[in-house]
Amino acid sequence: MNDANNLNTLKGNILTPNGWITGTLTFGERLAGIDGDAADPAGNTDDYILPGFVDLHVHGGAGRDVMEGGDAVHAIAAIHARHGTTSILATTMTAPPEDIDLALTAIGAAVRQRGKGEARVLGAHLEGPYINSGKLGAQPNFARAATLAEVKRLEALAPLRVITVAPEIAGHLPLVRELADEGMRVQIGHTLGSYEDGVAALEHGAAGFTHLFNAMSPLHHREPGMVGAALAHAQFAELIPDLLHVHPGAIKTALRAIPRLYCVTDSTSATGMPDGEYMLGRHTVQKCMGGVRLPDGTLAGSTLTLDQALRNLVGLGLDLADASARVSTHAADYLGLEERGRLQTGAWADIVVLDRDLKLKAVYIEGERVDLNDA
CATH class of the missing domain: 3.20.20.140 (Metal-dependent hydrolases)
Known part of the structure; x- marks a missing residue:
């Protein structure tokens, strides 16, 4: 995993296995932490952050x-x-x-x-x-x-x-x-x-x-x-x-x-x-x-x-x-993959960020940001 100085952060409505959290996702190759409060995304206009x-x-x-x-x-x-x-x-x-x-x-x-x-x-x-x-x-x-x-x-x-x-x-x-x-x-x-x-x-x-x-x-x-x-x-x-x-x-x-x-x-x-x-x-x-x-x-x-x-x-x-x-x-x-398909601490940092119209804004694979310019 990347050390603490190389961690990335994303803010928005984060879909976790326990429901939505409005807050911050911290990650390197794997997810390091999710901080925030349980909240219905309907109450704000922030991006969606999904597995x-x-x-x-x-x-x-x-x-x-x-x-x-x-x-x-x-x-x-x-x-x-x-x-x-x-x-x-x-x-x-x-x-x-x-x-x-x-x-x-x-x-x-x-x-x-x-x-x-x-x-x-x-x-x-x-x-x-x-x-x-x-x-x-x-x-x-x-x-x-x-x-x-x-x-x-x-x-x-x-x-x-x-x-x-x-x-x-x-x-x-x-x-x-x-x-x-x-x-x-x-x-x-x-x-x-x-x-x-x-x-x-x-x-x-x-x-x-x-x-x-x-x-x-x-x-x-x-x-x-x-x-x-x-x-x-x-x-x-x-x-x-x-x-x-x-x-x-x-x-x-x-x-x-x-x-x-x-x-x-x-x-x-x-x-x-x-x-x-x-x-x-x-x-x-x-x-x-x-x-x-x-x-x-x-x-x-x-x-x-x-x-x-x-x-x-x-x-x-x-x-x-x-x-x-x-x-x-x-x-x-x-497939029995407990470290993919979910946003929880320790899982691979496989992440998509979507706007409120569900259009892709960012994709991360094992912490690496994908260039969407050719999409």
């Missing part, structure tokens, strides 16, 4: 795609940092083994060395290839069944913090338990599985659902499907709140049903870029009018950033503290 955002599903940004390998992850981490995201999971696509190896090798290097102005890369979200070929969504058709030996080989290339699987595939249900026992978060996604398949996967150690509602069997009152399993039983699930992937009414339903629903961007290389053609793994996708689609019109990830996700949630009626938890704290808790 940095945590995004567990990031495919790209700034014209770069995780599957490129090389330095792409660094460029992606940088553009998301300029939108308030202080930690990410770099997310792979379903692809041939050599493509996944290339991406994970680069992710592993980025985990070991964070560049200046970049979000911290916590590891990888392996979104496929262990999915159902009948529910690919925007994934290329390289789906295959998983084996523990292969997953362990991939884990040697980069920390696999989250793995998406379709539990109805033969052999996957016992594997869910084995992966959970290895400390990985197994998510249900890109699945044609039934409600019963979802319940069984949760009983075997699955912990969440990948982009809830999208690329999974839907809710019907006589066939609840995978969505029904999530709404009835999940403690955690990720959701894309760009207002294109999920209707606001469905978002509100999930918010009432799933206690620790958290938001992800599922962002692509088109994030932060003008309309045009971009790559998503081996797919060419088209960005137009804020959306990203395959040639057949299928949604193919998003151009969302988590600062906009926060504003969308508040626009749907969430209070700011609840919205903040859903773009930071719940995702950190899902």
Whole structure:
């Protein structure tokens, strides 16, 4: 931690795990202290000081795609940092083994060395290839069944913090338990599985659902499907709140049903870029009018950033503290990260400062101020 002579201070409405404090936040690489009084931010016009955002599903940004390998992850981490995201999971696509190896090798290097102005890369979200070929969504058709030996080989290339699987595939249900026992978060996604398949996967150690509602069997009152399993039983699930992937009414339903629903961007290389053609793994996708689609019109990830996700949630009626938890704290808790996603003494100094219109004014990652000029 920086010594006392090198500490920074911020003043405003500070969101702590115990509620709002109007006062001063002191920090170096980690948070050194919070001084002030409990107060409702509505009683003043000061800035909001929130935990940095945590995004567990990031495919790209700034014209770069995780599957490129090389330095792409660094460029992606940088553009998301300029939108308030202080930690990410770099997310792979379903692809041939050599493509996944290339991406994970680069992710592993980025985990070991964070560049200046970049979000911290916590590891990888392996979104496929262990999915159902009948529910690919925007994934290329390289789906295959998983084996523990292969997953362990991939884990040697980069920390696999989250793995998406379709539990109805033969052999996957016992594997869910084995992966959970290895400390990985197994998510249900890109699945044609039934409600019963979802319940069984949760009983075997699955912990969440990948982009809830999208690329999974839907809710019907006589066939609840995978969505029904999530709404009835999940403690955690990720959701894309760009207002294109999920209707606001469905978002509100999930918010009432799933206690620790958290938001992800599922962002692509088109994030932060003008309309045009971009790559998503081996797919060419088209960005137009804020959306990203395959040639057949299928949604193919998003151009969302988590600062906009926060504003969308508040626009749907969430209070700011609840919205903040859903773009930071719940995702950190899902990974068991007690020192991220919250403003408390000893935690990493991952901080966002917003004005009263919820526009970013400053971002700090592990105490380092990010240059927002290119945002």
